[in-house]
Amino acid sequence: MTDVARGRTLIPKLRSLSRFTFVDVVLWALRISVLMVVVGGSVGTLIKGRYGAVQWLEFLTFGVTMGSLYALVALGYTMVYGVLRLINFAHGDIMMTGAFSGYFVASALAGRGFLDRDPVLAMLAIMAVAVTTSTTIAVLTERLAYRPFRHVRGLAPLICAIGVSFFLEQTFRGAFGAGVRAYPDPKWQKGAISVLGYAVPILQIMVVAAALVSMAILYLIVQRTKMGTAMRAVSEDADAAALMGIDVDRVIVFTFALGGAMAGIAGVCYAFIFKQVYFYMGFTPGIKAFGAAVLGGIGSVPGAMLGGLFLGIVESVGPALFLDGIGIPAPYQLRDLIAFILLIMVLIFRPYGILGERMAKKRA
């Protein structure tokens, strides 16, 4: 059969293929199976009744705490993506640098009893050192590793980011050892405050408060200051911003610094919650925070906050709510799974996120 004749017979066959492709089937199967796990699991768990109201509340508050941390880190991702269109793979490790440097101050202060005597001042000192370190390192990575790739398209900037991530991890491993360092555990963090009749750990309240304050400050900076406006301009259209006289280089440095600061704060909080630091600790939270940023709508500051919160809660409540209900043993091992699946679902089905704008639908 000649090619031309074959072309003519193609058309009748096309209609049957067009409406519902194989890919659509699989994607729908994916949606449905996730939905089944979520709904079926929830129903199963609630029927089993293994968890009381107190426990659900514990999950919830922990989720809110972790969510606010994810939000802080996600802000760094989202802001850098906004101005540079780059996923800064190394951002989770920047959080680690903050946590690590905070560790030295914290253990020194704890050793002298300062941490117990004057908690506010001590915490401020720890935060200050952590934020300084993480900000400095963030700015350095931009200057040394990312700036040369500013104009390059394709894989190079991404590969570079992966390289930076490795570099940071290994530097800290070499300098400070591969072991896990225990964060100090001051007495005042162990208590709980009664909120509406339920006991909420002070540490969680502290972390959420710190996160909220940081996010509020960030929001004010982005919305009210000149630099913040410049950041938003560069996010929108960097060329136009440059033509308006904005020094794009300085804006980018500022963005990295701001993101780094947020990550530093998140790192210290994370370390106090999990009571340990080690050189690899930034990796998984980093991926999850990126997922949160995408979930909320990458490039959108309120989106990152929302996404982080959502992820934290789902991740905390999820294992108990969904997985236990369908009979999976030790569901907490699969907690990371929830975050990853959420990330993948977002990337597949709604890459512009919750607060992102829906563009006209492209064909798959």
Next chain:
Amino acid sequence: MAPAPETILATERLTMRFGGLLAVNQLDLNVRQGAIHSIIGPNGAGKTTVFNCIMQNLQISAGKIWFRGERIDGLTPDLVAAAGVSRTYQNIRLFRNVTAMENLLVGMHLHLRSHWWGALVNSPHTRRSERKAHDEALKLLRFVGLKGRGDLLARNLAYGEQRRLEMGRALATQPKLLLLDEPTAGMNPRETSEMMAFIRQARDAFDVTILLIEHQMRVVMGMSDVVTVLDHGVKIAEGPPDEIQSDARVIEAYLGSPNAARAAFRRATAGRRSPRLPNHGG
């Protein structure tokens, strides 16, 4: 409502919405087989969007599209290409870092009969198919005027050559309908004439219908059998070139209302400070 048999492409109330923006508004288009059919209109009129809709790069918001009697809206772009529609792009989108020959060979993807498992073992069938592909590509190369220069990288070709190569690549898919998006953009009068001749040659040699987006009136009026005028996504006129030239609505779309134009001219030449800007109707 299937279109008439000699209509190769027909759209019925084609509508394309981007969020709140109505880019194409209930467009009815009928392209006759073998014709050179132009679409013109001021910037923002929705012309390239129409192309994207036809090629199914966009999922249309409403309406129907027929190609050779079959509905093609709802298909994927590769199926539309397989059905016999091919296009070039406003800003040339060749595969820049491979040779001209390779560009053409990609165009022949649809019509090569070799499979990947045949390629794995280098079966005789595969070898024959590749040889045939090579010969075809050489012929196309000669047609677009790049004989002997097939090994040049696409990005090293001159502008006009790139445009012709892109057309050659589109022709390699053996289309029945060729969509050309501003093929003479950026060309001087001589190059434009050459391109016009080339398009006519292609139409005759390959027996394709041509749907053309153009800004240069010389090309439109000189080559087209039918002209469709769009403004803000709406068809405001359609017909043979000489009718379109004197159509009042067309003139108004390009220049603003005739009365307002005259008034503005008077004011400017009388030296008075113009109190208001002329009202562009529509």
Next chain:
Amino acid sequence: MSAAAVDLAERVSPGNRSLFRRALRVGLILGVVAIYGATIGILPLMDARWVIVDMVSLGDAALIAIGLSAGVLIAARTRSLEFWPLVPPSLVAGGVAGGLLALLALAMQAFPLRQIFIALSPGLLKSLTFGLGASRGGAVLIVAGASLAVLGAALTRAPEGLRKPAAAGLAFVIVFGVFQELIQIMMQSGGAINALRQSIYTWEGLTLAGALIIFFLASGAAFVWTGWLRGPARERFMRLSPAQKRTAKSARVVVFILVLVLLPVVAGSYIGQVMMLVGLYILMGMGLNLEVGLAGLLDLGFVAFFAVGAYATAILTADSPHALASYTAIPSLSYWAAMPIAVLASIVVGILFGIPVLGVRGDYLAVATMGLGEIVRVVVQSDMAAPVLGGAQGILQIPKPRMGGFELADPVHLFYLTLAASAVAAYFAWRLENSRLGRAWMAIRDDEDVAQGLGVNLVKVKLLAYGLGAAFAGLAGSIFAVMLTSVYPSSFQLLVSINVLALIIVGGMGSLPGVMVGALALVGLPELLREFGEFRFLFYGAALIIMMRVRPEGLWPSATRRRELRDEAGEAALGELEGTATRPAPRAPDLQDTEP
């Protein structure tokens, strides 16, 4: 004005002042690098390896190299070919670098830095200061730095007939010194070579006499080559016809491959093991090459396919309660039966992976596939899957493959198995590249929408990429399982995916020889320098960044890739010229051509 003032004025005149500033900057950078190396613990590790036994350790060599490079860097940026003007700035650069190290030594002596930076031990202090204590040792460092810098500058200005042999001699001394174990094993064959070995080595390493011998031999050979033999050889090459030239070039590749193949036989079983690992990574690299290099699909979940191949082999052949044979009617299979099934399983998983992410592009695809890979890792490690997959303990007791009655127990045997598999895979990869499918992949990598408009079925082409790439990884996984005779979830971390990606980038994406070079560089080399094994990732990280900057197309790139990256770099240069400070919009899921 007094002569001194004139002198001073001249010294701070614009030309000199910028040179001075440059020297300062070079010195500072190198000093920071040295401090970094010390603080991270690389320097102490290097100190443990000898180049010349009991005299020059690798750490010393590194510091010497830093000193020399101070001078080299200064000289490289200076246009004049004179030597003497280089002396002052070299002194400054080297002195500053040495000075920074001296500061570190002083700090180490004054403060208990070890509590924070675990690598800054007293032993390090001792070796840095040559046992002289911080103040005197510091002075020595400064002087040494300055003199080495001058020496380095002198070397760059030395006549070529002197420079190349000296460099060759030094290089050979370092190689013979650092890799002394390996080379000694290789030289154990017989007669004259063994005698040579005994004259230059003790069981600990290269002696001073040995170093001198190697130096003179190598530099002599280089001298003869550059002075007498190279010119005529080059002329003769130029006179060959193009066809003959091509044969000569492919002969070079053949020789390279032959060396690779015969290396384990010559060099012993340890090398065989290393080469096996290299071979596995080459296999995986070729698979990922199909996905990333040809089709442009950035897949960071590649390790999942590797895992599927390994686990499939395990459950089909193992002598363990987790094997399928233990709890189903399916019999335990021989390796040769299990291997194709494992590959098939990988293909299926590859396709399943690919389907959901067909519409995801660019960076997002990288993250999505990374997530998928991590999901596989978590599942494999979990208690939920433990009954089938062994959980964190993995599956043990995988038997080695048998051919007839012969068991492929030795790593060398498995190496040849890997080599055979790689050869077959390479052939397939090469055939695919120049086929209709390969062109379709190139098209979707370059411009997916245009490719679709030309009739390329994106679904089919992308799934073929994922599936075929996964096949290679599955094959590698299956060999991996019998190599270790067990599978553990910890072997299948994200790092493996990144390893493979790194090696095809450093080697040259889209090119098969590049994959080999990359595997040798990023897998073989660190394995040989086992003590540095943990710093492998630091090396990766730095190598990735440097390669992307300096030679983004890789060490042995394919022609297309080089053009593409030069094209992108050209756009970058243009962008900088025009003052646009942005990154061009990515070809991400946005619409294009929405202009009317």
